[in-house]
Amino acid sequence: MADAYVCWKCGAEQRELLLPLARLAECPSCRAQLHVCRMCRYSDPKTAQQCREPVADLVTDKQRANFCGYFQIRPDACVAASGQAVESRSQLEALFDGTAPTATEGRSAEDAARDRLDELFRK
Numbered sequence: 124m125a126d127a128y129v130c131w132k133c134g135a136e137q138r139e140l141l142l143p144l145a146r147l148a149e150c151p152s153c154r155a156q157l158h159v160c161r162m163c164r165y166s167d168p169k170t171a172q173q174c175r176e177p178v179a180d181l182v183t184d185k186q187r188a189n190f191c192g193y194f195q196i197r198p199d200a201c202v203a204a205s206g207q208a209v210e211s212r213s214q215l216e217a218l219f220d221g222t223a224p225t226a227t228e229g230r231s232a233e234d235a236a237r238d239r240l241d242e243l244f245r246k
Contacts (some may be wrong), residue, residue, distance in 0.1 A: 127198055131161040132186075133200035146188050149156050157196075160185035164197035218243075 128137040135152035148157040160166045165176040172181050176193045219239070 125237040128196060129201045130155055131200040133157065142196065146190065158188045158194060162196055162200045164195045165193060
């Protein structure tokens with residue numbers, strides 16, 4: 124195996140992967156199905172039907188095993204969180220002090236969250 128293939132879901136390296144990939148092949152680490160659109164080199168979320176292969180049948184669930192005959196495994200299937208996403212998440216956690224609102228004194232967590240937002244945007 125020339126390329127190092129990784130699971131689309133957990134990023135675990137697939138060392139014992141037999142090609143062509145069986146339809147019901149699973150990742151030994153997270154048990155995710157591997158013959159899925161997310162593992163295919165034609166997968167492209169920015170195109171029509173999220174596939175660059177123009178004659179492929181429509182697959183509605185991109186994370187479940189399918190019968191697509193155009194499937195070709197790609198080595199970079201696991202998409203790590205982008206720098207902007209990580210930064211945005213850390214800013215969000217800093218906004219709420221890294222804690223989730225909790226229910227206190229008979230109040231629901233939703234009420235506590237609403238109060239924190241009102242305090243944040245109060246003029």
